[in-house]
Amino acid sequence: MIYVVIGFLWLSICLYVILGGADFGAGIVELFTKKRARDKTKEIMYESIAPVWEANHMWLIIAIVILFVGFPEIYTTMSTYLHIPLVLMLLGIIARGTAFTFRHYDAVKDNWQVLYTQIFYYASLLTPFFLGLIAAATVSGSINPDATTFLDLYIFSWLNWFGVAVGLFTVSLCAYLASIFSLRETTDRLELGLMIKKSKQTMTFVVITGGLVFLTAYLSGIPLVKWVFSKTLGIISIFFATVALGLILKAMKNRKLLPVRALAGFQIIMILVAATYQHNPNIILLGNGQHLSLLQHVAAPKTISALGWALMLGSLFILPFLFYLMASFSKLRK
Amino acid sequence: MDDFLAARAQMAISLGFHIVFACVGMVMPFLMAFAHWKYLKTNNEIYKGLTKAWSKGVAILFATGAVSGTMLSFELGLLWPGFMKHAGPIFGMPFSLEGTAFFIEAIAIGFFLYGWDKFNKWFHWFCGFLVGLSGLASGILVVAANAWMNSPSGFDYINGQYVNIDPIKAMFNDAWFPQALHMTVAAFCATGFVVAGVHAYLIMKKKNVEFHTKAFKIAAAFALVGAFGAPLTGDVAAKSVAERQPIKLAAMEAHFETEKGAAFVLGGIPDEEKGEVKYALKIPKVLSFLVSNDFNSEVKGLNDFPRDEWPPISVVHYAFQIMIFFGVVMISIGAVYLYAVFFKKDWLTKNWLLKTFFFATPFGYIALEAGWTVTEVGRQPWIIYGIMRTVDAVTPMPGIQYSFYFFTAIFVSLSLIIIFLLRRQIHMVPKLYDPTDAQFNDKNMKS
Numbered sequence: 049m050i051y052v053v054i055g056f057l058w059l060s061i062c063l064y065v066i067l068g069g070a071d072f073g074a075g076i077v078e079l080f081t082k083k084r085a086r087d088k089t090k091e092i093m094y095e096s097i098a099p100v101w102e103a104n105h106m107w108l109i110i111a112i113v114i115l116f117v118g119f120p121e122i123y124t125t126m127s128t129y130l131h132i133p134l135v136l137m138l139l140g141i142i143a144r145g146t147a148f149t150f151r152h153y154d155a156v157k158d159n160w161q162v163l164y165t166q167i168f169y170y171a172s173l174l175t176p177f178f179l180g181l182i183a184a185a186t187v188s189g190s191i192n193p194d195a196t197t198f199l200d201l202y203i204f205s206w207l208n209w210f211g212v213a214v215g216l217f218t219v220s221l222c223a224y225l226a227s228i229f230s231l232r233e234t235t236d237r238l239e240l241g242l243m244i245k246k247s248k249q250t251m252t253f254v255v256i257t258g259g260l261v262f263l264t265a266y267l268s269g270i271p272l273v274k275w276v277f278s279k280t281l282g283i284i285s286i287f288f289a290t291v292a293l294g295l296i297l298k299a300m301k302n303r304k305l306l307p308v309r310a311l312a313g314f315q316i317i318m319i320l321v322a323a324t325y326q327h328n329p330n331i332i333l334l335g336n337g338q339h340l341s342l343l344q345h346v347a348a349p350k351t352i353s354a355l356g357w358a359l360m361l362g363s364l365f366i367l368p369f370l371f372y373l374m375a376s377f378s379k380l381r382k
Numbered sequence: 383m384d385d386f387l388a389a390r391a392q393m394a395i396s397l398g399f400h401i402v403f404a405c406v407g408m409v410m411p412f413l414m415a416f417a418h419w420k421y422l423k424t425n426n427e428i429y430k431g432l433t434k435a436w437s438k439g440v441a442i443l444f445a446t447g448a449v450s451g452t453m454l455s456f457e458l459g460l461l462w463p464g465f466m467k468h469a470g471p472i473f474g475m476p477f478s479l480e481g482t483a484f485f486i487e488a489i490a491i492g493f494f495l496y497g498w499d500k501f502n503k504w505f506h507w508f509c510g511f512l513v514g515l516s517g518l519a520s521g522i523l524v525v526a527a528n529a530w531m532n533s534p535s536g537f538d539y540i541n542g543q544y545v546n547i548d549p550i551k552a553m554f555n556d557a558w559f560p561q562a563l564h565m566t567v568a569a570f571c572a573t574g575f576v577v578a579g580v581h582a583y584l585i586m587k588k589k590n591v592e593f594h595t596k597a598f599k600i601a602a603a604f605a606l607v608g609a610f611g612a613p614l615t616g617d618v619a620a621k622s623v624a625e626r627q628p629i630k631l632a633a634m635e636a637h638f639e640t641e642k643g644a645a646f647v648l649g650g651i652p653d654e655e656k657g658e659v660k661y662a663l664k665i666p667k668v669l670s671f672l673v674s675n676d677f678n679s680e681v682k683g684l685n686d687f688p689r690d691e692w693p694p695i696s697v698v699h700y701a702f703q704i705m706i707f708f709g710v711v712m713i714s715i716g717a718v719y720l721y722a723v724f725f726k727k728d729w730l731t732k733n734w735l736l737k738t739f740f741f742a743t744p745f746g747y748i749a750l751e752a753g754w755t756v757t758e759v760g761r762q763p764w765i766i767y768g769i770m771r772t773v774d775a776v777t778p779m780p781g782i783q784y785s786f787y788f789f790t791a792i793f794v795s796l797s798l799i800i801i802f803l804l805r806r807q808i809h810m811v812p813k814l815y816d817p818t819d820a821q822f823n824d825k826n827m828k829s
Contacts, residue, residue: 105448106485112455113481116466117474117549124467127459131779135788138456142449142792149445150799153438156806202779347471348547355478355549362482369489376493380500 049349049356054329054342056359057114062320064107066225066313069218071104073226075144075172076219077246085242105145110359117355121345122331126182129191129205133178140175143167173219180218184211187327188270192335205335213257213264220253221316228296228312231305244300251293275326282322289318383783389461389776392786396450396457397758398751399793403447405750408521409573409604410440411514416600418507431815432597433510434498438807440513441495446800448488450793457789461782465765465775468544472537473530475549476523483523487516521569522562529557532757533626534766560622561757564615568753571608571712572746577601579743582736584808593816602719602739608746609716612709617672623760624673627767628682629691630760633698635669636662637683644669644681648706652699654692657685659699693762701755708749715742 081089115123127134144167151164185191185206195201227247231240265272276282292311299308324331330339346352383391414436421429455477459466493501493509500506530536536552537544578601584594624631631637636652636659637644646669650662667677684692715738722729729735765772776782812819 106488109452109455110481113477116470117478120467120470123459124463128463128777131460134456138453141452145445145449149442150803153441154803350547351471351549354475358478366485373489373492
């Protein structure tokens with residue numbers, strides 16, 4: 049049953065990064081779009097997310113609940129030593145979620161929209177940045193429970209160049225996902241051209257910030273290259289991600305966009321696999337040489353079995369209903 | 383500010399706000415589904431407008447409740463890692479089920495808000511109803527988790543170790559049913575009064591009278607059920623507290639000496655040093671009766687418990703008194719309204735009745751917050767009653783006061799924005815929602 053629970057943890061993290069990430073990305077892309085083209089971009093991107101955006105963010109809650117019920121030590125270690133970036137990420141989640149709703153549901157459309165929109169933009173940027181920063185801190189060994197000073201315990205546990213690089217990489221990934229996802233929202237030639245240009249720009253950023261991640265890892269003595277390339281699965285996932293990139297470029301060139309969303313989602317999964325497979329089942333690598341493992345630092349068997357059943361039964365209800373929601377609205381837009 | 387106090391204050395603020403958003407989000411969908419049902423049955427366009435108007439409120443409050451709930455799921459760990467490390471696997475079951483309920487709610491709300499005229503009308507209606515149903519389930523599950531802190535079960539505590547963990551037993555602890563029942567009824571009462579109060583005010587303004595009268599009637603019916611249900615379910619809850627947490631009951635009543643035929647203390651100023659309550663109204667033997675249906679039964683007093691296990695007596699006592707006071711006021715208003723409906727139809731359009739409802743707008747929520755204060759402060763100094771002290775659960779990170787200021791600022795600004803947004807929705811009623819109004823044009827409305 050433990051593997052069922054770990055599977056669901058994986059699934060919810062992947063789905064949050066892909067679906068939630070694309071939502072964040074929509075805000076980021078809009079922020080970096082010149083004022084002239086903003087309204088157009090906004091229109092294309094929001095028609096696609098409005099009915100499902102609430103559901104996309106539920107995946108984070110599912111992941112958190114799995115962590116605190118099934119892996120309490122992992123949850124409390126993160127919430128103790130990564131307190132500050134977690135609070136900042138929360139700020140982003142709150143500001144973004146509410147600003148999005150407010151800008152959509154405010155009965156009067158006036159200057160307040162400008163404020164909601166500004167909050168929405170910066171929160172969309174802030175959240176994935178800290179999400180990446182937190183993910184980086186779990187593997188970089190920067191969390192050290194044996195440290196003695198406030199700075200070492202609670203600040204340098206997350207504040208380092210590697211974390212910043214992973215944060216920027218996550219931001220780029222989100223923007224990339226959003227622009228790829230929006231490709232299928234329009235049939236207008238001009239609009240499509242605009243969005244393809246955006247997709248290529250964001251793709252460039254993903255590559256640059258990805259390089260930055262490797263560079264900072266090297267400079268900070270984190271064996272990232274070894275993690276990714278020393279095992280077959282890691283190499284295979286990187287290979288597949290690259291192939292998918294080529295296929296997306298080709299699809300964009302030929303304007304045959306049917307598979308782009310699936311390909312981009314697949315790329316993200318491959319990147320996540322490559323980044324985490326090497327130290328699996330360890331999920332947090334601490335600065336004092338110890339690890340927190342999904343197989344060892346786990347709740348009592350009865351809890352895990354109840355949690356596994358709850359997740360399986362829950363998904364029996366959720367998944368068909370969710371797919372029906374997504375399918376209905378994408379059909380209605382056509 | 384001391385870190386421990388700051389952590390408690392931050393948790394109190396977060397829960398205090400989340401409770402409001404969550405309860406409105408739990409009950410408003412039922413109001414909305416009721417109006418929608420009326421529309422489908424009568425084809426009266428006013429009900430359709432009303433359904434849409436209320437659904438905007440639901441959307442705004444659901445989104446806020448969802449983010450404040452997300453915050454809480456993090457705050458549990460950010461502020462109380464010592465608690466979560468041990469309690470997570472024991473009391474986490476309702477949370478994992480709540481995830482499902484919440485997810486279904488989010489999907490159903492997507493169908494409902496964006497599904498007008500796009501789906502089978504009864505499927506569409508059902509989605510609206512489902513928003514309420516799953517919201518209610520979420521609420522009950524979260525209360526079950528809270529109840530576990532009052533009535534820890536589903537594990538054995540041996541030499542500081544938590545062993546033989548059974549999460550299902552923990553979920554169905556002794557306190558979950560009375561707490562969940564009382565809370566659900568209170569949520570209906572509080573939300574009913576808020577919505578009725580707002581529409582009563584708008585009727586008095588003499589604009590869109592028919593629209594607001596229809597709204598008022600539905601909301602008042604909900605308020606009525608809640609107002610009469612609250613004392614009945616409260617009685618169940620109080621008996622359960624007396625049995626499980628006699629010290630909490632003693633604090634609620636500022637009952638210092640163990641005695642037979644104990645009096646019910648109304649109001650007054652408790653003096654912890656002297657162990658007495660000044661200026662209180664004492665109704666002889668009633669406390670004994672309420673606790674056990676026997677006027678002469680024994681009720682344990684605070685002096686029977688070690689001093690370091692006392693909760694803050696004044697806070698708990700005042701909060702309990704406030705809850706009872708507003709509860710009684712709401713029952714009285716409900717009784718007058720019921721009398722008017724059956725015997726004095728002309729009262730229903732009278733200004734004094736509407737004014738009364740307008741003044742009572744916040745009463746339900748005041749009582750609800752006071753009730754939660756009793757539950758939470760009354761459990762202190764324990765975070766897991768009798769097992770773990772709150773002070774042992776707090777995060778080792780210093781500087782929590784800044785976090786407290788920060789979260790307070792967020793919650794206050796969120797609330798201000800929500801009030802502002804809801805006011806704007808109300809101002810747009812003639813243009814967007816009331817089809818009988820001359821200004822009405824639903825082309826303006828984005829779904």
